[in-house]
Amino acid sequence: MTIDRAALQAAIARLAAAMERDFDLLNSADGALGDGDLGVTMTRGMHAIVDRADDLPDDLGLALLACAQAFTKSSGSSYGTLLAKGMMTMAKGVKGRTEIAAAEVSGLVAAARDQMQALGKAEIGGKTVLDSLDAVAQATAGKTDPAEVADAAARAVDDALDAFRERKATIGRARIFGDKSVGRDDPGMLAMARIVKAVADREG
Amino acid sequence: MTIDRAALQAAIARLAAAMERDFDLLNSADGALGDGDLGVTMTRGMHAIVDRADDLPDDLGLALLACAQAFTKSSGSSYGTLLAKGMMTMAKGVKGRTEIAAAEVSGLVAAARDQMQALGKAEIGGKTVLDSLDAVAQATAGKTDPAEVADAAARAVDDALDAFRERKATIGRARIFGDKSVGRDDPGMLAMARIVKAVADREG
């Protein structure tokens, strides 16, 4: 089983539903240490993508580029901008292809992580979405079976939350609250956990 | 028993205490149909009078004039202005005297009512403080015994409330609410009931 346009569309549908569901959760996670808009960012972004989902090209590079552009226009929040950058990076990586293998996921996620880091200038280990992506890239490395990749990715995002929960935020709005952030999930990591599990179809 | 400076001072003390007690009651009665400041007006006015109470002159005219002036400076609300006008009228009526008899109360109240009417241009029967004063003037007319005068005045203000409760407001802020004012005491009449009973020492 490979990832193609139909799989992308199905993933978009699951992800859009998950973000509707998590609207309040993400807003309040962000509100505790930031400005409380993360649920808004994600639902708006997914609406914009869903609007384009029916006529996505077969070329997965072009399809992901269209998704990134739609997302980008919908908001300029930190998270939205970083995600769009990540999608754009993946889009470049698969340009001209209509199918990709599960084995490629790790490399694509790692590339997204690196480009997002270049844009946002945060460190790996700083308790941000970068750490979730880093965990996914590492956990899926070397795996080729789609189900195994999905399982590993879903486990990795939760493990990352556990691993970073007791650390201090170092970047973005949450940084200001230093100690108050200890014991709380980083909202962007929390969102990435929900995203990855929806895309990987490993919810609940 | 006649009314002199000492009696006036005692009445001021009772009245000030009554107005503290009724602060919220009068504010909310006024708030239902107006701007909710009647308790504020009365406590402020009484504070201003209490501040002068120790050095009031023996001349009851001058004493009442001092009270009216103190009250007037403390606020320019409708009720405060009308009351000050009433006090000023009584002050003129007793100028040069150090004692007055209970039998004079009815005439003094009637004079106050008339001058307040000239200032505010409301009708008798319009469900305002004028109707409370009118009731007191009538109920005390012809009475000479101090206790009887006090009893009659205290009964008259309550009877006036009962008699006017079901009527519509015709003046001031409450006029706007026409029907909504039916079944509600006019805040100025309610305040006058509390004032008269405190001054007459017929509370509870």
Added chain:
Amino acid sequence: MKKILNAPEAYVDEMLAGLVAAHPDYYRLHGDTGKVIARATPGRAGKVGIVTGGGSGHLPVFTGYVGTGLLDACAIGDVFASPSAEQMADAIRAADQGAGVLRLYGNYGGDVMNFDMAGDLVDFDDIACSTVLLADDVASAPPEEAEKRRGVAGMVYAFKIAGAAAEEGRDLAAVTAVAQKAADACRSVGVALSPCTVPQAGKPTFEIAEDEIEMGMGIHGEPGVWRGKLQSADAIAAEMMDRLLADMPLKAGDRVSVLVNSLGATPPEELYILYNVVKARLEGAGATIVMPLVGRYATSMEMAGVSFTLCKLDAELEALLQAPCDCAFWRVG
């Protein structure tokens, strides 16, 4: 009560002290009641004076509009309470430049009684006084009893227009006449979303549920003519415009200014959302909008809500409205 203050009794005095300290080029305290604000530099000799008065808690109304091309002096009471007759008399004296003084203020019982008494007091000073009452709130009485209406945000137009006429050098009768014309040309209506708290009362004047609005309330927290569910901005604006246009119909070719006013907490963002409907309705009636005003011009402290005021203009009123004026809260020209 969630307000930033020291003692409730000191609210107005400290507010006035700060106002004068922050804007010494515009305002000064006059006399010794501590409650009269006059222009920092008095109007020129021979200019008709314009004086107003009313309760505190409405900034920029009343004191804020003391300035060139506007008011000369203002007597200010406690929050939502009339100033005393004595204070008003002081304000009249501060405003007088030898050509008489127009008393231009809102139609409230306490203010009327006290300004009347103040007039008696300044009779001794030989200051000629005239009076124009603002009574623009259509919610407060039917058209047959228009003279009983309360004065609300329409006073901003009256201050501006009368102030310009006085600055031009017109005499007391002429300034009074044009002020009356401006007052007659204004219609207002307001809607409240949340109450405000009079510092000395210590709690909100009225209670209103999270999903309710109060249509036609006054600027002192007086209850409105009806209470209903919170509606869309378009529906609220449409009802308010209906009420105003029913009271003062407009026809093609009419020229009108409109004030979309926040009562305090409502942010300008929401005023601009409402302005779209206001503009469409006025232009739909064929009227031309002149110098629309959108902002906080007449408030009730932290109350959430808005008022709309229409001011129908003839050539004279329009010229005076657009004449220069200057105070710490408003500049034209």
Added chain:
Amino acid sequence: MKKILNAPEAYVDEMLAGLVAAHPDYYRLHGDTGKVIARATPGRAGKVGIVTGGGSGHLPVFTGYVGTGLLDACAIGDVFASPSAEQMADAIRAADQGAGVLRLYGNYGGDVMNFDMAGDLVDFDDIACSTVLLADDVASAPPEEAEKRRGVAGMVYAFKIAGAAAEEGRDLAAVTAVAQKAADACRSVGVALSPCTVPQAGKPTFEIAEDEIEMGMGIHGEPGVWRGKLQSADAIAAEMMDRLLADMPLKAGDRVSVLVNSLGATPPEELYILYNVVKARLEGAGATIVMPLVGRYATSMEMAGVSFTLCKLDAELEALLQAPCDCAFWRVG
């Protein structure tokens, strides 16, 4: 959510439509993203352009300060959300008069990333760009990490000063240098009494008890550095001044402007009460206050609270601060 609006998704578009409709002499929509506001009449050819950007919900910040002697264009996002890089690129294009464009905006992650990306986009158009970030909120990082601080109301001073320098005809390097000097001269701190509601979130960003305040919160409803009991105006003002003066000590002879800013619902009455303490503290330190600003200059919709901003002036900054400017919300000169 008690707000006057139609659909949450339409809040910003309708707000901008109303803003442009009410003030066509000041503002126009530029380009086709629907989210870029430019001067109605562009600055003259050869003038350095100044552009800003940020979320909606802060009026007059950001769009309101587009005007003569101020900004040339502004990209505006959803409530409290950065505009996109594409919108920022459009704003840069609107601001360009051939002499390059200064990007002058608050230090927020999303804005920084997007303005960086926008710079890449306009590279193709051969528009020279420089950047100055506002980072004036002392509550958001200790002095050692001052570059990590958020930008809050201090941007009003930076807009004013940089705008005057550009209007004077200085080149991009000079405008950038003086904007940086102004940004470095500002320190702000805020206190919130009540939260505000992002229309699309539908409920308040934070909860706060009737008797509590939040010191050091941001202008997007970000929580503060501590929460405590509501205190007297004097105590609140004293703590805020302590924090500012600890960060930027003043000495006798210093000249300083101060902005006492309402975050929205807090009425001017309360700002003036606070101003008394602010003035006493600054004068107590021997400083001279220049052009104090008291009012709503940078808000968070209907949030109750205030911020203080100090801007320490040298002769150059003072002259630029007092130079003329004009927009629908602020006029100097």
